[in-house]
Amino acid sequence: MTPLISIVAPLYNERESFGPLIERLNALMDKLPYPVEVVLVDDGSRDNTADLIRLTALSDPRYHGVLLARNFGHQTAVTAGMAAARGTEAVLIIDGDLQDPPELLEEFYAHIQNGYDVVYAVRRKRKEGVLKRFAYSTFYRILKNISYVDIPLDSGDFSMVSRRVVDIMNKMPEESRFLRGMRSWIGFKQIGVEYERSERVAGVPKYSFKMLRRLAYNGIFNFSEFPVKFIIRTGAFAIGIALIYLIQTLVKKYVFGTVPQGFTALLFVIILFSGIQLMALGIIGEYVLRVFFQVKGRPLFVVREEIKDGAAGAPESM
Numbered sequence: 450m451t452p453l454i455s456i457v458a459p460l461y462n463e464r465e466s467f468g469p470l471i472e473r474l475n476a477l478m479d480k481l482p483y484p485v486e487v488v489l490v491d492d493g494s495r496d497n498t499a500d501l502i503r504l505t506a507l508s509d510p511r512y513h514g515v516l517l518a519r520n521f522g523h524q525t526a527v528t529a530g531m532a533a534a535r536g537t538e539a540v541l542i543i544d545g546d547l548q549d550p551p552e553l554l555e556e557f558y559a560h561i562q563n564g565y566d567v568v569y570a571v572r573r574k575r576k577e578g579v580l581k582r583f584a585y586s587t588f589y590r591i592l593k594n595i596s597y598v599d600i601p602l603d604s605g606d607f608s609m610v611s612r613r614v615v616d617i618m619n620k621m622p623e624e625s626r627f628l629r630g631m632r633s634w635i636g637f638k639q640i641g642v643e644y645e646r647s648e649r650v651a652g653v654p655k656y657s658f659k660m661l662r663r664l665a666y667n668g669i670f671n672f673s674e675f676p677v678k679f680i681i682r683t684g685a686f687a688i689g690i691a692l693i694y695l696i697q698t699l700v701k702k703y704v705f706g707t708v709p710q711g712f713t714a715l716l717f718v719i720i721l722f723s724g725i726q727l728m729a730l731g732i733i734g735e736y737v738l739r740v741f742f743q744v745k746g747r748p749l750f751v752v753r754e755e756i757k758d759g760a761a762g763a764p765e766s767m
């Protein structure tokens with residue numbers, strides 16, 4: 450039966466949370482009056498997550514397994530899940546560690562039925578450590594200030610999007626993906642729903658600091674012009690300071706007859722501006738890299754195996 454709604458969950462080494470996840474999803478699906486499919490994406494796990502997905506999808510046709518050829522990262526895994534999702538009305542995106550309660554599906558879907566295209570979850574309280582919370586909240590506030598799209602505060606990937614939004618996102622060929630930004634960029638009617646983010650049901654977070662930093666970079670470089678504007682402003686500021694200094698020196702020499710001094714100052718200024726120049730080059734390099742990766746036009750992910758309708762098959766090429 451063609452599902453009305455697809456639930457997409459990316460899994461990377463989630464052996465421990467797999468059991469509880471399936472239990473919760475089964476209970477939810479048993480209760481819903483319409484057909485739902487669950488797309489479980491294995492993001493190149495090194496534990497037996499892929500086997501667990503394969504077994505589940507073979508024994509229960511409501512489960513749809515997408516096994517990626519390697520670890521492509523969370524955002525890309527969700528992208529692969531969205532590409533495979535067949536839900537005709539909407540797709541619900543959740544984390545595989547049950548931090549996002551799948552039971553909110555009904556509440557989210559009610560909004561979709563009322564004409565909203567994007568229903569995003571807003572975290573009322575975070576259960577992460579102080580440092581991580583601080584980093585997240587600062588990042589979101591900075592991004593909101595500098596971004597040219599209106600990305601709502603404290604909203605992550607946990608959301609439900611309508612079929613037409615899924616189709617549009619599937620057509621967006623962006624290489625370095627920042628889904629929450631892409632979702633906002635699309636527009637239509639969007640609504641936030643508050644929820645309390647639970648703790649991970651089992652296992653440890655799979656996002657390393659490096660991955661989070663990359664995500665933050667993707668947000669800043671792909672959804673704002675800030676880095677370029679920052680170089681221009683810093684350059685203009687430096688020129689201003691130099692001009693003031695020049696005038697001051699000329700006045701000192703011709704009006705007061707004093708000879709300008711200050712080798713220490715000279716050294717300091719040289720080091721400071723070499724630093725600024727290197728940073729500016731780095732920022733430009735970051736854009737060049739992004740262009741470089743984009744123009745290669747590689748597929749965003751590679752599927753190793755797809756299990757749907759209770760049977761394994763070769764993946765349709767994307």
Ligand code: UDP
Pocket residue numbers: 458459460461462463492520521522523526544545546548649653654655656
């Ligand atoms: N994840 C993934 N690929 C990765 C890293 C994480 O598919 O390379 C999945 C992970 O299994 C989980 C979700 O993305 O289902 C969120 O990851 P995590 O819980 O580590 O992030 P956090 O909740 O700490 O932000």
Ligand code: MG
Pocket residue numbers: 544546548649654
């Ligand atoms: Mg988590």
